[in-house]
Amino acid sequence: MRMEKERKEDPKKADRWRHFRYVILSHKPSFPVLVAVTMEELQLLPRRVRDFASSDYWERFFRERGGRAFEWYREWKELRTLLGRYLRPRDSILVVGCGNSELSEQLYDEGYQDIINVDISEVVVKQMKQRSAHLRPKMTYMLMDVLQMNFPDERFQVVLDKGTLDALLTDGEDTTLSRAERMFAEISRVLQFGGRYLCVSLAQAHVLKTAIEYFSREGWMVRIHQVSGNASGTSEGEFALPIFVYVMTKIRQVPDSALYILELCSEAQDKPIRFKSTEHLIEAVKERQQYFLLRNQLNKNPNSGTISLDLCSKDTGQARYTLHVVHSLTVKVSCDNQFAIFIIPQGRETEWLFGTEEGRKQLAASAGFWRLVTVALHRDQHYASMGAIQAELSEKVMELAPPALPAQQQVPFLxxxxDIGIRTIQHRGTSPLSGQYIIEDVKGDDAHYFRHLIFLSNRNVVQSEARLSSGGSHKGNKKHKKKKEAASGNPAEPSAVPARQSIDKSFLCCAHHRAMVAGLCLLKNPECLPEALFHVLVVGLGGGSLPLFIHDYFLQCCIDVVEIDPAMLEVATCWFGFLPEDRLKVHIADGLIYVDSLAAEASSPYDAIMFDIDSKDSALGMSCPPPAFVEKSFLQKVRAILKTEGIFILNLVCRDTLLRDAVLVTLRETFPLLYSRRIEGEVNEILLCQQETRHKLLPVELQGTAQVLQKALQQPGQAWDSTYVLADVLEAVRLM
Incomplete structure (x- = not known):
């Protein structure tokens, strides 16, 4: 069973989303966001990336460029504050791959006069000597390859590299990596202990990994800074990526020490964040790059759709928050409603309002903000309080503010x-067919608690759901008590899920299940169905809510459930109140084979057949059912085991419109009478199929029939969910 997006408990209550109670938790100041500019001088770029490491390319480049300075990766005025933290006027500085950048000249003019510059281009060395001969007499330029330098050991306190490593390390090939290690070895040789290798870089993945792993392995202190400031100055060769500075400090190794000093300073941070492994540091830098690109995209084209980003824990590297940035085009922008942050309570990220692009846009519109950042909290992460979440997120989410927002504008957290909601993981398991899964209880928006089955291969989709009611003790809680305590996402709190609970069997959480049950009104004499003897086949068990509801409200109905995954039967019985008995039998079998074997017997045993089957192939445009279940040859077998006046009900989840149209054509060829009911706020579409067109009802007539069925089902003493109105469920049915 699969529920796409979020249930809507009553289609007529769709407007309730517009009346959500938004609580302003606090205000935090925003920070202006600046965007990098694109590269110019395209005619001077090489045809192949590897040419950046060629001396012949740079000879041609500087010959054609002439004496005019070319700045890669920002100018001195943008790097001064950061580099100045690691430079002293008396330092002996080696600038490798100097090119014709003005960086060395500007350093010299600010008092750093012990500078030697090297480059592999004879043309540029000659140009730079001539340029500085009279103005900077102590400046030195030398023709030299950084892979083999003619300097004595420990000659310099600082080696400064602005883009040279990136030019040399063009790819991850072994020969390229070998050249990079030769460069690092030479830098290490000529640096004194306590000296710094300052490298300005784009921090491409292979460059970052190679540099961090080499110097940490050598026992150096590794610190990475993201460069802040305006990237739209006069620098040429700017990229739509952030600029970083690696600060590698040569320190004496402690024998037998496995201690690594790995740190990152983001734009707004003075205090570095320390990491336990090179992998975590690399992931943190990637996160900063994603943020920069996201900001760039937002500011260039804010109406391009929803933008999403995961924020990971620096300690574990696991995703901790998922951010979605949405815009409401219906909101008239003013100073006070440009930007807000919405924190989604735990366990509710799968709901339609929070888990779909359409829902989030409606959320932004109803909250009255032009740009809204929604923040989803991940399971298996501990969150102390709403205040702690705000403190943790403030700096990062504020970087997503519109650039026009005043610097001191107060931005609300909603x-x-x-509160942060409640999520309790009750059980973890592994199915040979579905992989790892969890059973979790979450608090809804009306003080009710809900139990979810989640396959971790598709962790943002609720596969099965049931509402909990306080009272009876559910046997699954006793059986798995220790596991529950060990796996709980948060420690026990006074507001935790009630200890005594049972499944509310009168409540169908899934809107598509409600539509499937309502479709039974198409059977003959619906007013007699609650007491009539008839047979139903349900393919796909999940948590068992659908067959269990039919069993409890159709008192003489006999139900065969076919489920291919034996683990799901244990899940349903232990955690969702499902209990097989004489009228409710479960067959562990492949639904295709089960139907095929019955069709071979040439019998028509079923009055109704329901398919609610999850596809395990996430690459398909149709996630329910698997394609084999809607092939014409198989549908003909389904028709063969269905009584002439019976009904076939299919839960279709298909995002590919062409594939959906093909499925509908095949269904109409097999079942001439076809009704469609799309589920609001979900991808699900319920198809009601019959063999005889003489029983065709107009939608309004179908609603009347549904009213008759509901009246018959609401027996004295039998609980009935007041929000479940069969006629309303079928109000949007279309005759195909």
């Missing part, structure tokens, strides 16, 4: 009800 939530529902003002």
């Amino acid at each position: 939530s529902v009800g003002g």
Whole structure:
């Protein structure tokens, strides 16, 4: 069973989303966001990336460029504050791959006069000597390859590299990596202990990994800074990526020490963040790059759709927050409603309002903000309080503010009800067919608690859901008590999920299940169905809510459930209140084979057949059912085991419109009478199929029939969910 997006408990209550109670938790100041510019002088770029490491290319480049300075990766005025932290006027500085940048000249003019510059281009060395001969008499330029330098050991306190490593390390090939290690070895040789290798870089993945792993392995202190400031100055060769500075400090190794000093300073941070491994540091830099690109995209084209980003824990590297940035084009922008942050309570990220692009846009519109950042909290992460979440997120989410927002503008944090919600993981398991799964209980928006089945291969989709009711003790809780305590996402709190609970069997959480049950009104004499003897086949068990509801409200109905995954039967019985008995039998089998074997017997045993089957192939445009279940040859077998006046009900989840149209054509060829009911706020579409067109009802007539069925189902003493109105469920049915 699969529920796409979020249930809507009553289609007529769609407007309730517009009346959500938004709680302003606090205000935090925003920070202006600046965007990098694109590269110029395209005619001077090489045809192949590897040519950046060629001396012949740079000879041609500087010959054609002439004496005019060319700045890669920002100018001195943008690097001064950062580089100045690691430079002293009396330092002996080696600038490798100097090119015709003005960086060395500007350093000299600010008092750093012990500078030697080297480059592999004879043309540029000659140009730079001539340029500085009279103005900077102590400046030295030398023709030299950084892979083999003619300097004595420990000659310099600083080696400064602005783009040279990036030019040399063009790819991850072994020969290229070998050249980079030769460069690092030479830098290490000529640096004194306590000296710094300052490298200005784009921090491409292979460059970053190679540099960090080499110097950390050598026992150096590794610190990485993201360069802040305006990237739209006069620098040429700017990239739509952030600029970083690696600060590699040569320190004496402690024998038998496995201690690494790995740190990152983001734009707004003075205090570095320390990491336990090179992998975590690399991931943190990648996160900063993603942020920069996201900001760039937002500011260039804010109406391009939803932009998403995961923020990971620096300690574990696991995703901790998922951010979605959405815009509401219906909101008239003013100073006070440009930007807000919405924190989604735990366990509710799968709901339609929070888990779909359409829902998030409606959320932004109803909250009255032009740009809204929604923040989803991940399971298996601990969150102390709403205040702690705000403190952790403030710096990062504020970087996503519109650039026109005043620097001191107060930005609200919003939530529902003002708390972080409750999520308790009750059980973890592994299925040979579905992989790892969890059972979790979450608090809804009306003080009710809900139990979810989540396959971790598709962790943002609720596969099965049931509402909990306080009272009876559910047997699954006792059986898995220790596991529950060990796996709980948060420690026990006074507001935790009630200890005594049972499944509310009168409540169908899934809107598509409600539509499937309502479709039974198409059977003959619906007013007699609650007491009539008839047979139903359900393919796909999940948590068992659908067959269990039919069993409890159609008192003489006999139900065969076919489920291919034996683990799901254990899940349903232990955690969702499902209990097989004489009228409710479960067959562990492949639905294709089960139907095929019955069709071979040439019998028509079923009055109704329901397919609610999850596809395990996430690459398909149709996630329910698997394609083999809607092939014409198989559908003909389904028709063969269905009574003439019976009904076939299919839960279709298909995002590919062409594939959906093909499925509908095949269904109409097999079942001439076809009704469609799309589920609001979900991808699900319920198809009601019959063999005889003489029983065709107009949608309004179908609603009347549904009213008759509901009246018959609401027996004295039998609980009935007041929000479940069969006629309303079928209000949007279309005759195909």
